[in-house]
Amino acid sequence: MNKFTRSIALGLVALSLLGLTGLPATSQAKTLEEAVADGKLTVGIHNRAPWGFRGSDGLVTGFHPDLVRAAFEPLGIKQIDFVISDFGALIPGLNANRFDMIASGISITPERCGQVIFSEPDLSVLDGLIVKKGNPKNIHSYADIAKNPDIKLSGGRGSLNTKNALDAGVPTDQVLQLTDAQATLAAILSGRADAATISAPSAQALLADPNLAGLERAMPFKGLLKADGSEAAMYTAVAFRSKDKDLRDAYNKQLAKMIADGTVRKIMSKYGFADSDMAPSKTTQDICAGK
Structure with a gap:
């Protein structure tokens, strides 16, 4: 551990x-x-x-x-x-x-x-995505996750970020809905998930933790796209x-x-x-x- x-x-x-x-x-x-x-x-x-x-x-x-x-x-x-x-x-x-x-x-x-x-x-604010260092599965959008059944996404249960991923077409069986941000990150570190969806400000704050090694933000990243092509924001x-x-x-x-x-x-x-x-x-x- x-x-x-x-x-x-x-x-x-x-x-x-x-x-x-x-x-x-x-x-x-x-x-x-x-x-x-x-x-x-x-x-x-x-x-x-x-x-x-x-x-x-x-x-x-x-x-x-x-x-x-x-x-x-x-x-x-x-x-x-x-x-x-x-x-x-x-x-x-x-x-x-x-x-x-x-x-x-x-x-x-x-x-x-x-x-x-x-x-x-x-x-x-917009959605963010946390992945392993180097982004080994090359994830830069919810669409990337939806088209690759081998990718598992973790997200907060009841969060708008998780809902956005599902609305963007990520299949339910590819999403681990967990209790909190720490649990979603632990899922990546343990290999249960390949990425975690979270608000961009929360991702920035979590990755500032000096004890958190081996993870980074997927950059660039596109979240749920609206009909006009703009990215869905969280108000x-x-x-x-x-x-x-x-x-x-x-x-x-x-x-x-x-x-x-x-x-x-x-x-x-x-x-x-x-x-x-x-x-x-x-x-x-x-x-x-x-x-």
């Missing part, structure tokens, strides 16, 4: 313990008025850089936690607790009142819009329970201010996002409608 594989195993144990003992298990549904009166909110994350993760100092950091803190602290909500969950359990956890919102790189999709309500989008946002419209609306108001005054761009820069990753001109309503 190499150093990175050991770190994956230890990390999964640590996350399990944190989920059971380190953070509150439930959070009662609350209105904006109640949140301000309590001065606290509980937020679901899935522990992946650069979205929302526990840093080496034990504190939760990331693009979306920073964004949520910057939005709600001026409203008097100073205590923001974070609950770590598997990505696929975030929406069920939100609707089961384990937390008040999801702020961890979740993207807006028409299907998810039927389960939760989203803020306006804050970023627009990220913060998710709320359907009944918590006042909480969502308050966040949207703060988000618009932070976009205008440069706060969002500053947080983007901190986590390695470029101007090309800025929020699209599309609204959440458009994205939910599949436009």
